[in-house]
Amino acid sequence: MAPPEAAAPATAGPEPATAPAVLEARGVSKRFPGVVALDDVSFTLRAGETHALVGENGAGKSTLIKVLTGVHRPDSGELLLAGRQMHFARPFEAQQAGISTIYQEVNLVPLMSVARNIFLGREPTSRLGLIDFARMHREAAGLLAGFGVRVDPRRPLHTLGVGTQQMVALARAVSVEARVVVMDEPTSSLEPREVETLFRVIGDLRRQNIAVLYVSHRMDELYRICDRVTVLRDGRHIHTGDLADIDRMQLVSMMLGREVTEVRRHGVTAFGDEGHDVARTPVLTATGLTRRHQLDAVGLELHAGEVLGLGGLLGSGRSETAKALAGALALDAGEITVAGRPMRRTTSARAIRAGISLLPEDRKAEGIVPGLSVRENIVLAAMPRLSRAGIVSRRRQDRIVDIFMKRLRIKASSPEQQVGELSGGNQQKVLLARWLCLEPKVLLLDEPTRGIDVGAKAEVQALIDELAQEGLAVLLISSDIEELVEGSDRIVVLRGGAVAGELTGDQVGESTLLQVLADHAPPAAADAADAVPGPGTEAAPHIPAGAPAGKEDPR
Amino acid sequence: MKPLSAPASPKTATRPPAAPAPDGGPIDKDPAAERPTSGERLASLVQRQGVLAVLVLVVVVSSFVYPSFATVDNARGVTVQAAFPAVVALGMTLVIITGGIDLSVGSVFALGGVLAAWASQWGLLPALLLPLAVCGAIGALNGLLIARAGMAPFIVTLASLLAARGLLLAITDEGATTYLVPKESAFADLGQGSVWGFGYPILIALVLFGLGGLVLQRTSFGQTLFAVGGSADAATLMGLPVARAKVLVYLFSGLLAGLAGAINAARLSSGVTIIGVGMELDAISAVVIGGTLLIGGAGSVSGTLWGVLLLAVIQNLINQIGSLNSSYQSVVSGGFLIVVVVAQRYLARSRRTT
Numbered sequence: 001m002a003p004p005e006a007a008a009p010a011t012a013g014p015e016p017a018t019a020p021a022v023l024e025a026r027g028v029s030k031r032f033p034g035v036v037a038l039d040d041v042s043f044t045l046r047a048g049e050t051h052a053l054v055g056e057n058g059a060g061k062s063t064l065i066k067v068l069t070g071v072h073r074p075d076s077g078e079l080l081l082a083g084r085q086m087h088f089a090r091p092f093e094a095q096q097a098g099i100s101t102i103y104q105e106v107n108l109v110p111l112m113s114v115a116r117n118i119f120l121g122r123e124p125t126s127r128l129g130l131i132d133f134a135r136m137h138r139e140a141a142g143l144l145a146g147f148g149v150r151v152d153p154r155r156p157l158h159t160l161g162v163g164t165q166q167m168v169a170l171a172r173a174v175s176v177e178a179r180v181v182v183m184d185e186p187t188s189s190l191e192p193r194e195v196e197t198l199f200r201v202i203g204d205l206r207r208q209n210i211a212v213l214y215v216s217h218r219m220d221e222l223y224r225i226c227d228r229v230t231v232l233r234d235g236r237h238i239h240t241g242d243l244a245d246i247d248r249m250q251l252v253s254m255m256l257g258r259e260v261t262e263v264r265r266h267g268v269t270a271f272g273d274e275g276h277d278v279a280r281t282p283v284l285t286a287t288g289l290t291r292r293h294q295l296d297a298v299g300l301e302l303h304a305g306e307v308l309g310l311g312g313l314l315g316s317g318r319s320e321t322a323k324a325l326a327g328a329l330a331l332d333a334g335e336i337t338v339a340g341r342p343m344r345r346t347t348s349a350r351a352i353r354a355g356i357s358l359l360p361e362d363r364k365a366e367g368i369v370p371g372l373s374v375r376e377n378i379v380l381a382a383m384p385r386l387s388r389a390g391i392v393s394r395r396r397q398d399r400i401v402d403i404f405m406k407r408l409r410i411k412a413s414s415p416e417q418q419v420g421e422l423s424g425g426n427q428q429k430v431l432l433a434r435w436l437c438l439e440p441k442v443l444l445l446d447e448p449t450r451g452i453d454v455g456a457k458a459e460v461q462a463l464i465d466e467l468a469q470e471g472l473a474v475l476l477i478s479s480d481i482e483e484l485v486e487g488s489d490r491i492v493v494l495r496g497g498a499v500a501g502e503l504t505g506d507q508v509g510e511s512t513l514l515q516v517l518a519d520h521a522p523p524a525a526a527d528a529a530d531a532v533p534g535p536g537t538e539a540a541p542h543i544p545a546g547a548p549a550g551k552e553d554p555r
Numbered sequence: 556m557k558p559l560s561a562p563a564s565p566k567t568a569t570r571p572p573a574a575p576a577p578d579g580g581p582i583d584k585d586p587a588a589e590r591p592t593s594g595e596r597l598a599s600l601v602q603r604q605g606v607l608a609v610l611v612l613v614v615v616v617s618s619f620v621y622p623s624f625a626t627v628d629n630a631r632g633v634t635v636q637a638a639f640p641a642v643v644a645l646g647m648t649l650v651i652i653t654g655g656i657d658l659s660v661g662s663v664f665a666l667g668g669v670l671a672a673w674a675s676q677w678g679l680l681p682a683l684l685l686p687l688a689v690c691g692a693i694g695a696l697n698g699l700l701i702a703r704a705g706m707a708p709f710i711v712t713l714a715s716l717l718a719a720r721g722l723l724l725a726i727t728d729e730g731a732t733t734y735l736v737p738k739e740s741a742f743a744d745l746g747q748g749s750v751w752g753f754g755y756p757i758l759i760a761l762v763l764f765g766l767g768g769l770v771l772q773r774t775s776f777g778q779t780l781f782a783v784g785g786s787a788d789a790a791t792l793m794g795l796p797v798a799r800a801k802v803l804v805y806l807f808s809g810l811l812a813g814l815a816g817a818i819n820a821a822r823l824s825s826g827v828t829i830i831g832v833g834m835e836l837d838a839i840s841a842v843v844i845g846g847t848l849l850i851g852g853a854g855s856v857s858g859t860l861w862g863v864l865l866l867a868v869i870q871n872l873i874n875q876i877g878s879l880n881s882s883y884q885s886v887v888s889g890g891f892l893i894v895v896v897v898a899q900r901y902l903a904r905s906r907r908t909t
Contacts, residue, residue: 071792090791091793092794092795092796093794094794103792107786107788107792107793108786108793109781109782109785109789109790109852110786111781111785111852111853112778112781112782116781120778120779120782120793121775121778121795122775123775123778130773131773131775131778172793
């Protein structure tokens, strides 16, 4: 491509019709123990463009950003900045080279003042070499005023709202001589007014010929400000092209790896074809679940004997909803009723007692205790029931463990084998056993088959089917569209922390689901089609003023 | 009251960031912007100026109650006693601001004293350079193990506490040999001489605190220390030299402890081997009482100075009262420590809610 001489962005690139490449990744791979995070990824960022980087969970976006900004070193492949090959050992070197980054989690120092945060590491100094605070505060105030932020630069950062903090991070990022600004979900904690300011700043950057790599899940944002898009999936490069050439449906299907035209098929997964006998009265009712920046008046009903799918893209609030139902996430507002009895001030312990069990998304961090045996892991949550006056009966433990190891076909050398030594599928079954021995009424499954092999996946799917047939109410969260469509009797789709639509009966199908996910005139919430943004982000989806939550709510 | 008015120079360092500076230029204040709650402000005030207020209160009250306390002689005695722990606590302040801890300073202080006394037979320069070189090396080693090898500061400096004490015993034949500082030498004068009755150690401590305050508040290095302690991840992502900053603070801590030990040997005319046991805990107490967050990210050297003086005044008072066992000094210091830590927790909680 561009020879080293053609370094400056001002010189003509290899293709006269397009702007020259300012940052280029060629065949970048990065492995972590047990995972290939990036597999031979190449992409080009042109000077002055705003380039969207999209992909679902585990697609490799974060890893790619960290490679570009010097946090990780790639295992193979090369990085070129303005045609020159670069090796960043530390984030500092990437910054020196002109790549500055705004991270999703505000990465500033909360206890230090606004001005100090902006100028950390490059403070203006007087002739004596001491920091010139007067000048620093003046420049900081001026810089922030340019972003429409009027705040005393002497205030400690932690006294500001998250949105303002994000603007301070932005001020820091653009006040260095940057050629590339990487923005990782910059709008996730911003209010609509602040988002407008951000877009204005991005416009300014574009005029200064500065390239922006923009990571977001919000479709309307991408289509508003981005020129081109790169899609990653499972660590691989899927597509790079002009955003104007592809519509939302195509983009979403590329992210998820599903064809738009694909129709509902049967028999691919281990779920039965028949629907389940669904009880009339709901065993669990949730209304108005609200948590600032994460959930906006989510409501759903769960009946005994059904599998309710919870659909949505990354960051749409699926896991948050499940956690809220299980009492693991504090809510600002909302009501949860189990078997007709309202739960007040939910905690995990209360939810478990009420019969709600959650199989968490992150098996390793929130589920299994790897150093304990299969038996100990299974009976962990049941301890209160198995013990009398604080003494745990070993005989009753063994009986329960034996039943569930047989029933779930847990493959372990003995009940005393450490769970950490088992395969992912068997670990998941141990977790399922832990909750099933509590005899729950409601089972919340967050990505129950992620990261386990095909055989175990089929077993878990068959088990979910079985459990629902036995009268359990199951909430199924899955990024695997196939699994969600075939396993669910009904699907509630979330977008931006709110219910975007519900698919029932014949509507449960891949293409209809994709339409709702992509906000493409969804059947159940057609009126919200234009006003609603794309899916929000994990940390904080936001609902613009133009689309009040109630409007999206099908009820 | 003289000891209070003397160290005025680093006081500027404690000025709360929100206080309007005369040279600050026009700042637009958004009236709708979030204001700190009154509780937060109170906690923050206790954090910053609480020690000074308590110190002033204690000094004023005891001046009336115990006439023997409010004498120039007593003030000289208290301040010269406090000068040595103050210098050690200065290094500790920098370490704690980065979120670390240095347990080795007591041993290093004693080692510095013995090395200085031994080398003083060859004159002033060796008597200062030898302890600085050895103690600086110990500090640098601490820093390298912590910053580059990623080891826990508690363990690393605990190990060097033991090692420095062992080294000290080795060069004094297990404490049997006491090296004496030649009388009337330039080195002895460094510890024993005075200006207007105030010993050189006090002046040295004040100069070091002034420099420390300047470095901490007015240089990029000082800002980096706050950033490292406030959020090491953020500091790394901002491209700040995190590892270098950590190595340097432990180096400084070792150097200051060694220097304090050397000057203490000059004052005592000998390298006392049993000195400095538990000194690291006194230093940590003084730093925390002075308002520096034990988790790092906030603090000031002036607060540490007030903290050291407060502990010294309390000890002096208990001695003045006479009827009280001097062991109660630790009880009172412990009480202050608890009060300050409670105030810090309160502050941390009000911070989380914003």
